[in-house]
Amino acid sequence: MQPIQQSPKHAAHIIVPVAIHARVSTLHQVGGRFDSCESQAAICRDYIRKRAHEGWTGFSCHTDAAYSGGSMNRPGLQALMRQIEAGEVKVALILKFERMLRNTDEWAPFRSFLARHGCRLVSTTEDLFRGDPVGSAEKQHAHERSGIRAAQHRH
Numbered sequence: 001m002q003p004i005q006q007s008p009k010h011a012a013h014i015i016v017p018v019a020i021h022a023r024v025s026t027l028h029q030v031g032g033r034f035d036s037c038e039s040q041a042a043i044c045r046d047y048i049r050k051r052a053h054e055g056w057t058g059f060s061c062h063t064d065a066a067y068s069g070g071s072m073n074r075p076g077l078q079a080l081m082r083q084i085e086a087g088e089v090k091v092a093l094i095l096k097f098e099r100m101l102r103n104t105d106e107w108a109p110f111r112s113f114l115a116r117h118g119c120r121l122v123s124t125t126e127d128l129f130r131g132d133p134v135g136s137a138e139k140q141h142a143h144e145r146s147g148i149r150a151a152q153h154r155h
Helices: 037-050 075-085 104-116 133-154
Strands: 016-024 056-065 091-094 120-123
Touching (some): 016 075
């Protein structure tokens, strides 16, 4: 885990520590490709720079190269969660939500974990929970899907 370089010219009154998380599923995706962990992290770093005026500052970068998103048992994600739990990170930044988790049963507990520790999950490319009517519909649909899956899982 390496600290992210920040330019001193972006001083803000409020500091918002941001941790990047990047993941790829296969060894074929590791290195150089547009969807590699390195590429995902570079896009996230640029996203942080664009929000420096809001106090966003890069704190850490965690990667899970060649790990399935079907489980939260990944070294990079576990390190990120320890930082969140310690109160060191207020925004977990990812390229896409699918890069964080693919197992829908783990979404609700993970979002609860984030809320308990005052951390937001932000995607550079997706805004599932935006405030407009489309975002509200997507949020309701996601909530309904998670309820259906939970009910199916109990039976």
